[in-house]
Amino acid sequence: MDGIKDGVVPENLPPGVTRAFAEDALPVLDDSDRDGVLGDCHLQHAEGQASNQNMSIVVRRLSSTAIQLDLRGRVANPLIALAEPIDWDLRLVIDSTSSPHTWHLTGREDGFPAIEIYVNESPIYQ
Secondary structure (H helix, E strand, O other), X not given: OOOOOOOOOOOOOOOOEEEEEOHHHOOOXXXXXXXXXXXXXXXXXXXXXXXXXXXXXXXXXXXXXXXEEEEEEEEOOOOOOOOOOEEEEEEEEEEOOOOOOEEEEEEEEOOOOOOOEEEOOEEEEO
């Protein structure tokens, strides 16, 4: 955990891309369902990406082997104008004393349609 400093805000990556598909793409849903023409009601119909403007991560070192991350955010589906946003206020503590590292997640999220958290590219919450 070298390099972690109290109060430092790590890079906050944007949410993933949201895609809408027409009915004729539903049996396919792989790279062949993207005809490259958005808005034509054929195969992939729309695409959008929400902003990370309302997302924050604050890191605090708890010990030489443990850190705490406070994760907060509010993001809506960019393809639906009146979509209710996903809200979260979570605290993740990671301890590297053992191998594999241990973690503890607390807080709240309303998670619809999806929320995921990864530690070292391994999913810990889906």
